[in-house]
Amino acid sequence: MKLLTKGLLIVAIPSLFELVLLASLLKTQSDAEEAERWAAHSALVMNKAAEVREPMLLESSRIRNSVIVNDPAPISRPEMWADLEIKVGELERLVEDNAEQTRSILSIREAIASYRAWADSARERMQNGRRDELVRQLHDEQGPHRLADFRSRLNKFIDTERKLGDERNEDLQDVRESQTWLLIAAVLGSIAAAVMASYAFTRNIGTRVAIVTDNARRLADGQALAERVRGSDEISMLDSVLHATSERLNDANRRAQAYREEIEGHARELADVNAHLRQQTQDNEMFIYSVSHDLRSPLVNLQGFSKEITHATRDLAAEIDKLNLAEVDKARIRGMIEDDIHTSLRFIQNAVTRSASIIDAMLRLSRAGRVEYQPVMLDINVMAQRIVDAMSGSIRGKEAAVEIQGALPQAWGDPTAIEQVFGNLVGNAVNYLDPKRPGRIELGCLSGNGAGTGEGLNTYFVRDNGLGIPATHMSKMFTAFQRLHGNVAQGEGIGLALVKRVVERHGGKIWAESEEGVGTTFFVALPAQPPGAV
Numbered sequence: 001m002k003l004l005t006k007g008l009l010i011v012a013i014p015s016l017f018e019l020v021l022l023a024s025l026l027k028t029q030s031d032a033e034e035a036e037r038w039a040a041h042s043a044l045v046m047n048k049a050a051e052v053r054e055p056m057l058l059e060s061s062r063i064r065n066s067v068i069v070n071d072p073a074p075i076s077r078p079e080m081w082a083d084l085e086i087k088v089g090e091l092e093r094l095v096e097d098n099a100e101q102t103r104s105i106l107s108i109r110e111a112i113a114s115y116r117a118w119a120d121s122a123r124e125r126m127q128n129g130r131r132d133e134l135v136r137q138l139h140d141e142q143g144p145h146r147l148a149d150f151r152s153r154l155n156k157f158i159d160t161e162r163k164l165g166d167e168r169n170e171d172l173q174d175v176r177e178s179q180t181w182l183l184i185a186a187v188l189g190s191i192a193a194a195v196m197a198s199y200a201f202t203r204n205i206g207t208r209v210a211i212v213t214d215n216a217r218r219l220a221d222g223q224a225l226a227e228r229v230r231g232s233d234e235i236s237m238l239d240s241v242l243h244a245t246s247e248r249l250n251d252a253n254r255r256a257q258a259y260r261e262e263i264e265g266h267a268r269e270l271a272d273v274n275a276h277l278r279q280q281t282q283d284n285e286m287f288i289y290s291v292s293h294d295l296r297s298p299l300v301n302l303q304g305f306s307k308e309i310t311h312a313t314r315d316l317a318a319e320i321d322k323l324n325l326a327e328v329d330k331a332r333i334r335g336m337i338e339d340d341i342h343t344s345l346r347f348i349q350n351a352v353t354r355s356a357s358i359i360d361a362m363l364r365l366s367r368a369g370r371v372e373y374q375p376v377m378l379d380i381n382v383m384a385q386r387i388v389d390a391m392s393g394s395i396r397g398k399e400a401a402v403e404i405q406g407a408l409p410q411a412w413g414d415p416t417a418i419e420q421v422f423g424n425l426v427g428n429a430v431n432y433l434d435p436k437r438p439g440r441i442e443l444g445c446l447s448g449n450g451a452g453t454g455e456g457l458n459t460y461f462v463r464d465n466g467l468g469i470p471a472t473h474m475s476k477m478f479t480a481f482q483r484l485h486g487n488v489a490q491g492e493g494i495g496l497a498l499v500k501r502v503v504e505r506h507g508g509k510i511w512a513e514s515e516e517g518v519g520t521t522f523f524v525a526l527p528a529q530p531p532g533a534v
Helices: 003-069 078-094 099-127 131-139 148-221 234-322 327-366 380-390 392-397 415-431 471-476 495-505
Strands: 376-378 401-404 411-413 440-445 457-464 509-515 519-527
Touching: 003 078, 003 099, 003 131, 003 148, 078 099, 099 131, 099 148, 148 234, 234 327, 327 380, 327 392, 376 415, 380 392, 380 401, 380 415, 380 440, 392 415, 411 415, 411 519, 415 440, 415 457, 415 495, 415 519, 495 509, 495 519
Parallel strands: 401 440
Antiparallel strands: 376 411, 440 457, 457 519, 509 519
């Protein structure tokens, strides 16, 4: 027999007994409340009957006083009879469930109506100066002024209600006495049921639980377990589990020793590998630093030579002014210097500045695990314009148009890293324009703070009408070394992977929508303000 079945049997038998006692208690409680309500009802009826008697006696006294003082005003006042009618109506409603008492109320009404008729006639005689006639009538012992008939009928009503009340009080006492004895029986029965359940539990279950408890203690202490508990219930199953666990623990201890020795060997190997990886990381950082240092040298030369050329063009313009040439020719030469040479030099300087920023970003990304960004509030409009100016040569070479839509909201991020993100996206858009149609590139921001991403982010976009990305390559676009259009532009295929890493480190998101042959839109969601700002 399962432990649940045993427990249910132990609980069910006393519980059934208690339920019967509880039902009996509820029944006697209901009977007691009903008897008490009826007893209180009888008392209320008798009180209301007494309230009906008082106005009639007062009216009789008023008539006699009126005769003595010869003033008919107090006799048969309408408000008194109206109040009396209300009291009789209340009394009638209280006994409407009792046919005999209802008939008595009708009889009382007749007596009241008869006396009121005599009171009205007495008032009329007093008003008409027939006081002596009324005095003679009052001296008549059997005259209509007597209240005997009313009092007799009312007393009969009250006596009947009093007997009914006595019967109801006796019923209430009987019910309460039964309730008391039943409550005593319920308490004694509950105690007896608890004792029986405790005895059954101790004898049938408690002893076996004690054995299992002892085995659990032995298992915890690593000692040998006692003999198995007999039976097929949960207690015996638990004891079997304890024995099986003991056997598995012994076997596990033996294997753990072997694993421990193996792990120690792997730990030594892992330490050697980590040391080798640290050395490789240092070598990689040194290589990147060296390459970056070597790249800076030609950039510095470009910057210096571009400045020298700028100064030289100014001297050239001064020398041209000294030449004996027509003013039209001088203006044409000066225009060539200003429009062609100076514009080209400005593009060279912007490209040099952006290349230096990219070199710095490479150095910081190479130490991504150790170097922290320095985020500030960024003016994305200025940054976007700087990127477009730096790429003007490539944009003009593609005969494309770049539009910055509206005023772009600020973002919170590292200046160099975020500029690298937008520069990479705009550069990709320029490189992968469709030569069959005029190129168009748009930079903008979705309307609404955090549109499309959630509260606290501004979502910017870079949209082009270029070649587009095939649907089969959409899942690979942010994977390093994946070239989606390898024959269109040069590169190693790490740009979008680096962009995604930078955006995610800023707590943002990046995704794309593209249709092959139509164009691509990259969405970049960046924090709109510093963390914790309201």
